[in-house]
Amino acid sequence: MSVSRPFSIARWFHRRGWSDLIIGLPYGWLLLLFLLPFLIVLAMSVGSQAPTAPPVGFGGEYPWINPRGYQRLFTDDLYIRSFLISLMNAGLATLLCLGLGYPMALGLTRVAKSWRNILLMLVILPFWTSFLLRVYAWMGLMGKSSWFNQLLTDGWNLLVPVDWAVKSIPMMHSNFAVVLVMVYTYLPFMILPLYSSLERLDPTLDEAAMDLGSRPFRVFLDVTLPQSVPGIIAGGLLVFIPAAGELVIPTLVGDASTPMIGRVIADEFNSARDWPMASAVAVALLVLMVGPTMLYSRYQARAEEGPGK
Amino acid sequence: MAADVEPFLRIEGVSKNFGPFQAVKDVNLTIGKGEIFALLGGSGCGKTTLLRMLAGFEEPSSGRIFLDGQDMTGVPPWERPVHMMFQSYALFPHMTVEKNIGYGLKHERMTAAERTDRVRAMLDLVQLTPFAVRKPHQISGGQRQRVALARALARQPKLLLLDEPLAALDKKLREHTQFELMSIQERTGVTFIVVTHDQEEAMTLADRIAVMDRGAVQQVGPPGEVYEHPASRFVASFLGSISQYEARVLRIEGAEALLDVPAFETPVRATAIPGLVEGEVLTLAVRPEKLAIHRHPPGGPNAIPGEIKDLAYFGKDSLYRVTLPSGQLISVHAVNARRGGEARPDWYDKVWVAFEPAAAILLRG
Numbered sequence: 001m002s003v004s005r006p007f008s009i010a011r012w013f014h015r016r017g018w019s020d021l022i023i024g025l026p027y028g029w030l031l032l033l034f035l036l037p038f039l040i041v042l043a044m045s046v047g048s049q050a051p052t053a054p055p056v057g058f059g060g061e062y063p064w065i066n067p068r069g070y071q072r073l074f075t076d077d078l079y080i081r082s083f084l085i086s087l088m089n090a091g092l093a094t095l096l097c098l099g100l101g102y103p104m105a106l107g108l109t110r111v112a113k114s115w116r117n118i119l120l121m122l123v124i125l126p127f128w129t130s131f132l133l134r135v136y137a138w139m140g141l142m143g144k145s146s147w148f149n150q151l152l153t154d155g156w157n158l159l160v161p162v163d164w165a166v167k168s169i170p171m172m173h174s175n176f177a178v179v180l181v182m183v184y185t186y187l188p189f190m191i192l193p194l195y196s197s198l199e200r201l202d203p204t205l206d207e208a209a210m211d212l213g214s215r216p217f218r219v220f221l222d223v224t225l226p227q228s229v230p231g232i233i234a235g236g237l238l239v240f241i242p243a244a245g246e247l248v249i250p251t252l253v254g255d256a257s258t259p260m261i262g263r264v265i266a267d268e269f270n271s272a273r274d275w276p277m278a279s280a281v282a283v284a285l286l287v288l289m290v291g292p293t294m295l296y297s298r299y300q301a302r303a304e305e306g307p308g309k
Numbered sequence: 310m311a312a313d314v315e316p317f318l319r320i321e322g323v324s325k326n327f328g329p330f331q332a333v334k335d336v337n338l339t340i341g342k343g344e345i346f347a348l349l350g351g352s353g354c355g356k357t358t359l360l361r362m363l364a365g366f367e368e369p370s371s372g373r374i375f376l377d378g379q380d381m382t383g384v385p386p387w388e389r390p391v392h393m394m395f396q397s398y399a400l401f402p403h404m405t406v407e408k409n410i411g412y413g414l415k416h417e418r419m420t421a422a423e424r425t426d427r428v429r430a431m432l433d434l435v436q437l438t439p440f441a442v443r444k445p446h447q448i449s450g451g452q453r454q455r456v457a458l459a460r461a462l463a464r465q466p467k468l469l470l471l472d473e474p475l476a477a478l479d480k481k482l483r484e485h486t487q488f489e490l491m492s493i494q495e496r497t498g499v500t501f502i503v504v505t506h507d508q509e510e511a512m513t514l515a516d517r518i519a520v521m522d523r524g525a526v527q528q529v530g531p532p533g534e535v536y537e538h539p540a541s542r543f544v545a546s547f548l549g550s551i552s553q554y555e556a557r558v559l560r561i562e563g564a565e566a567l568l569d570v571p572a573f574e575t576p577v578r579a580t581a582i583p584g585l586v587e588g589e590v591l592t593l594a595v596r597p598e599k600l601a602i603h604r605h606p607p608g609g610p611n612a613i614p615g616e617i618k619d620l621a622y623f624g625k626d627s628l629y630r631v632t633l634p635s636g637q638l639i640s641v642h643a644v645n646a647r648r649g650g651e652a653r654p655d656w657y658d659k660v661w662v663a664f665e666p667a668a669a670i671l672l673r674g
Contacts, residue, residue, distance in 0.1 A: 208399035210386045211364055212413035213464065222412075226403050 038286070045069050045279035056275045069280025079264065079281060083288070086261040089175065090243035093182040097190040097239045098232065100183070105194035105231075106224070109201075120195070123188050131185065135252050138181050142171035142253070177253040178260070182243050189242075190235040197231025198224070230299065237296050241289050261285055317342035317500055318363075318468060323372030324524075325358050332358040334524040335372070340517075345494055345501040347515035349508060351547070355524035356504045360470050363502065364393045377467055387416075392466040396473040398457035400445040406456050407432070407441040413464040431459040434493060451482045458490070462497060471503045475510055487513055508548045512536065520544050542672050545594050552639045556593040556671070558585055565666050568593060572637040577611045579669035592672040597642035599668035602629055602654055603661040612663040615639065617654055629654065631662055 046065040050057030058064045073079045108119055126134060141148040149168050157165045171177050201224065209219040247262035254260065261281065268278035318340040325333040333355040340346045348356040361367045363374065365386035374381040381389065392413070400409050411428045419427070432438045435455035440448050445456065454477070461469055474490065475483045491514060494501050505511050511518050512532040519529045520543075528540040539545035542553060556568040559576060566581040570593055579593060606612055618638065619630035622645075629641040641662055645653070654660050 202397070202399065204395055204397055204399040205401060207364075207366060207386070208393075208395055208401070209412070210366075211391075211393050212460070213387045213416035215385075215387055223401060 041279045041282055044275050045283050047276045047279075049274055049276060054275060055273050066276065069276045070284075072277060073280055073284055078259070079261075079284075082259040082261045082264045083284070085175075085258050086244050086246075087288075089179055089182065089260060090240050090246075092179050093186060093243045094190075094236050094240045096179070096183045097187050098236065101187055101190035101194055101235065102232075105191050105198055108191075108195050109198045123191050126188065132248070134185070135181060135249060138177075138184065139172065139253055142177055142180075144168040144170075144172070172253060173255040174253075175255060175258045177255075178246075178250050178258075181249045181253055182246060185249065186239040186243055189238040193234035193238060194228065194231040197228050197234070201227050233296050233299055237292055240292065244289065245285055316340070317344075317377060318502075319375040320359075320363075321373045321375070323359070323362065323369045323374060325355075325362060325367060326370045332524055333362070333369075336526050338519060338526065338529065340500065340502065342500055343494075343498050344517065345491070345503065345515045347503045347505060347511035347518045348521060349505055349511040349518050349547075350521035351506055354521040356506075356521050357472065359521075360393070360472060360502065360504045363468065364391055364470055365389045390464075390467040391470060392461040392464060392468075393470040393472065394457045394461045394474055396476060398445075398453050398477075400453060400456055400460070402445055405442050405444055406437060406448065409445065409456055410459045410463050412460060417464060427463060431463050434462070434496070435459045451478060451486065454478060454486065455489075458493065462493075462499065465497075466499060469499050469501050471501060473505055473507075474503060475507070476505075483510075490514065512548070520547060522547070539594075539670065539672070542592055542594070545670060545672060549596060550640060551594050551596050551670075553592050553594045553672075554637070556591055558587050558589045558591075560587060561585060566671070572633055572635045573613045574634045575613060577613070577669065578666040579671055580667045582671045585671070594670040594672055595639075595664055595668055596670075597628065597640040599664055600639070600641040600643075601663045602631070602641045602643050603663060604651065604654055604658065606661050607663045609663060610666060611669075612661045613639075614659065614661055617656055617658050617660055620654070620656065627653065629660075631660060633662075 044054075044056045046067065046069070047056040047058050048066045048068070049055055050059075104123075108116060108123075111119065140146055143149060145168070149171060153166060153168050156169060171180075205223050205227075206219050209223045210216070214222060245262045246260060247266050250260040250263050251266070254263070265278050265281050265285070268274045268281065272278075316339045318338075320336055320338040320340075323333060323336045324331060336355075336359060338346075348359060350356045358367060362369050363381075365381070365384060365388075368383070376389075376391065401412065404412065407428055410431050411424060414424045414427060417424075428441075429438070432441055435458055437448075437452060437455055437459065440452060445453055448456070454474070458474075471490075475486055478486055487510065490501075501514075503511070503514055505514075515532060517529060517531055518535050520527045520535060522543050528535055528544045530538075535544065536548050539548065545551050546553070554570050554572040556570045556577075556579075558566050559569050560567045561581055562578075564581055565578050566585055567576050567578055569576055577593070601607070603612070606614075613633060615631040615633050617629055618632045621628040624645070626642060626644045629643065631639050631641060633639055639662055
């Protein structure tokens with residue numbers, strides 16, 4: 001460069017090498033820490049159990065792969081059942097999060113600006129405490145002798161005929177407990193994307209709809225709801241995907257008769273030491289989850305073509 | 310249209326307070342059916358608050374609004390036969406042009422066929438038929454404005470409120486749209502209330518203008534009347550440009566008054582206003598286009614000598630800024646009607662500025 005120009009961060013950044021490096025970093029990250037491990041899991045899923053460490057071997061006849069894991073996925077109803085239970089629990093948790101989170105997110109956009117940040121802070125506040133600690137707190141609350149359980153029990157006994165009276169409500173180690181704790185855990189992941197999509201909406205659109213004869217609830221259905229669909233989808237996926245593969249919650253508060261898939265994978269890896277089987281289940285879970293994610297990216301791409309506000 | 314119009318919309322003593330701030334102060338207006346009425350004023354003058362009270366988004370703190378004989382107090386926006394064209398247009402981004410226009414019709418008792426016909430007629434009215442299935446972000450700003458207009462007109466409101474209807478358009482499109490709005494108003498016969506800060510927009514569009522300042526209506530009248538006979542110094546300076554000077558009445562001679570104007574250093578004659586008394590101090594105002602500029606002393610009354618300080622040549626006309634003997638300035642707007650002949654006045658030329666006694670506006674307060 002013959003003419004010396006003032007230093008500019010933008011120009012420095014746009015020098016080819018740097019921008020390539022910066023764009024390359026996330027790709028490298030994903031390649032190394034997502035794609036590579038996934039390929040290893042994929043390979044293990046077609047291996048055979050072996051008395052080695054790790055307990056997977058490839059051998060026998062050509063083509064050296066063993067489809068046993070995938071065959072059992074469809075023949076042993078433990079897997080089908082736990083997949084179904086996982087999808088149902090995750091779906092239920094997502095719907096409940098949506099039902100609870102939507103009014104909260106909408107409320108956040110309607111309160112005075114000074115309140116908004118405080119309330120948003122409260123939504124995020126639970127993350128400051130360890131997740132495990134919070135699950136243990138719920139276990140305490142749901143336990144037979146807790147004040148919470150006693151309060152609910154007293155309420156129940158007051159409302160129902162004497163014959164139905166109970167000593168305590170059996171909440172712990174049930175599917176109910178799993179869904180309850182999942183809703184509690186994942187609610188912020190629903191509220192935040194919903195809030196960000198609702199907060200961008202132009203309030204004059206509501207006035208326009210009202211002006212054209214719509215009552216407030218109709219305005220919500222016609223104007224607010226359809227425009228918040230991207231937020232609903234984003235929040236829904238952020239809740240559904242981790243909930244479907246959830247391991248800790250069903251292990252701690254769940255019940256053995258309704259296993260979720262995350263727990264099945266963990267059991268296969270640890271107790272049964274059947275790594276090919278565990279890997280096959282993990283691959284199947286990933287394939288199941290890729291569907292909704294792709295749906296979401298397609299929706300996003302389409303939404304970005306639209307009004308870019 | 311004059312003030313004796315059949316009252317269709319009556320605004321009676323309407324005020325609006327936001328906490329200690331009074332946005333609208335005791336406004337009384339009567340607007341006739343089929344009129345285009347403009348609320349003109351600077352930002353914060355209360356015009357938008359008044360419009361929002363007509364739409365039902367705000368309730369008056371006191372006073373009442375009657376539309377076609379019906380008291381609008383407590384009637385929610387969705388039940389008012391009043392529709393609004395928003396400044397931002399507020400088109401629904403997730404609906405097509407067609408759906409936007411038809412939105413209000415959902416609440417009308419009409420068959421699907423009637424609804425389609427109405428939407429089609431509206432598309433035709435604003436010449437957007439080829440764009441019916443586009444989304445708002447796929448059409449131009451001018452087209453969006455027309456969709457907003459068609460949407461507001463589709464339910465055949467009794468009153469259409471237009472909030473700065475032309476503000477978002479570029480200059481060329483604005484002129485075209487202005488005439489289009491007027492022709493659509495004529496064809497539909499709907500009463501229009503236009504809120505604007507642009508005096509030219511108000512004057513070309515409206516049958517009558519209400520000039521507002523600090524929440525109160527300062528003057529109501531047809532554009533010509535408000536421009537030529539401003540009621541106050543505020544109205545005089547808000548509409549068009551005007552030079553104002555302090556004056557003292559020396560003598561009253563029939564229909565004219567002889568005034569001492571310190572800025573001119575020579576007494577001038579002006580058409581008297583009722584109740585003028587000798588010795589009264591008031592403001593003499595004169596618009597630039599009512600002044601003539603001469604290179605030699607003219608024969609008639611009211612010729613004030615001066616020197617050209619500044620001039621702007623626009624081709625068809627010129628604007629001069631003339632320094633008066635007192636050092637104060639006066640603006641003169643002259644049409645360059647002649648070609649050739651005596652040269653036009655130039656920088657630092659000595660000139661005489663002259664005006665008819667009737668051109669001078671006398672303002673109290």
